[in-house]
Amino acid sequence: MRSGAPYKRSRRRRLGENVYGMLLLAKTLLMVLVATVLLVAGVWASWGNAYPALAGEERGTVRVTGCGDDACTGRFSADTGSAPVKVTLGQAVSGSPGETLDAALRPGERHAVRADAGGILYSWAPLGGALLLASIVVVGGLRMRRLGVGLGLLGAALLAGAWALLTF
Incomplete structure (x- = not known):
């Protein structure tokens, strides 16, 4: 080979390099x-409880009266002064019987969600789990360690934060 003359790769090698590049691009796009x-999916799963907790139309307080295996019941008293309504509240966020909590009703349901800082953070817990899972994909699949x-x-x-605000 002469010095200064361009080296021409074979057609087969160029095709292999192109296919490898396309596979790398496909892997990156998939990740x-x-x-x-x-x-x-994390935002979608969180939004059902987060929206009423953040900007619910019917806000008030719930006095927890009793708890079962997975839910507690109580009386919801709206800030507007309407008659108290019996509602259910998830046991993970309800505290103990006799406790009074800030709450908001889910639209069209008899299910209340906590409307204080702990309840708002707890409603975004599915997003927290999705962030943890996405971080594994970003580090392992995309090799973007900082992100x-x-x-x-x-x-x-x-x-x-949700655990700390609900526990203490």
Whole structure:
């Protein structure tokens, strides 16, 4: 080979390089799609309880009267002064019988969600789990360590904050 003359690769080698590049691009796009689906699913799962807790139309207080295996019941007294209504409240966020909590009713249902800081963070718990899962995909599949660690820390902080505010 002469010096200065361009080296021409074979057609077979060029085709192999193109296919390898396309496979890398397909893998990257698939990992981005998986991470995006995880995050959208987390927001979707959280929104049903988060919306009433953040901007619920019917707000008030719930006095917990009794608890079963997975739910507690209580009397919801609206801020508007309407008659108290019997509602259910998830046991994980309800506290103990006799306790009075800030709450909001889910639209069209007899299910109340907590409307204080602990209840709002707890309603976003599915998003926290999705952030943790997406962080694994981002670090492992996309090799973006800083972004993945950031997503994981954000998800862990959201879950820990909800637990701390509901426990203490």
